[in-house]
Amino acid sequence: MAARLPSWAWVTGLTAGATAVVVALAVQADHAPHPTAAVARPGASASASPHATLSPKAPSAPALPDRSGDGRRIVYSIGAQRVWLVDATGRATRTFAVWPGTVSPRPGRYSITLRTQSLKGSDGVEIEHVMYFTKVDGVNVAFSNALDGASPPPANGQKRGGIRLHKEDGAALWAFGDQGTRVAVVN
Known part of the structure; x- marks a missing residue:
């Protein structure tokens, strides 16, 4: 006579099998193409065609x-x-938004005077890619990014x-600007 498996063995086996299937499906889904939603732009009008699609425009x-000057500069x-990071031909190769400090540099022409890989900022945050270019009323003005982004x-x-x-922009600026790189500050 065949021995019967206890119910806990059946439940454990079924649970393990179901978990394996879910993991396999998750891995498959992660490698599949991901859908993107079409984004309507302000002022976009609907098309008369029922099959029209809006493609997002960067x-x-x-x-x-x-x-803002000429030649290679920040x-x-x-x-x-x-x-903006500007190459020697005067073309902007990258641009990004920043969070300014409470002390702004005056519009004018400067250059990177000191680069420091990392330190603790005046706000107590660990920062990196610090690039100083001027001083206003005793306050150093520099580009930097927080280590944690x-x-x-x-x-x-x-x-x-x-x-x-942002962290990736800080790395790009660090790679672009050496000591002496020109900085143009505009309103």
Whole structure:
């Protein structure tokens, strides 16, 4: 006479089998193409065709500010809270938004005077890719990014000259600008 398996063995076997199937399906889904939603742009009108689709259009990068100099340089716009990396031909190769400090540099021409790989910022946050380019009322003004990629905490009335970047933008700026690289600050 054949021995019967206890019910706990059946439940354990079925649970293990179901878990294996779910894991296999999850791995398959992770390697499959992911759907993207079409994004309607403001002012886009519906088409008369029932099969029309809207393809998302990447927003164009803001134009390099006029009178920001020429040649290879870093351009920082105080009003736009944005940086452009400009190659020797005068073409912007990358642009990104920044979080300005509470102390802004005056519009003008500067250059990177000191680069520091990492340190603790005046706000107590560990930062990296620190690139100093001027001083305003005794406050150093520099580009940097937080090690953890976070935005800066509120200044609470303190004078801070750090212009904080996203982590990947900080790495790009660090690779682009050596000591002596020109910095153009515009309104």
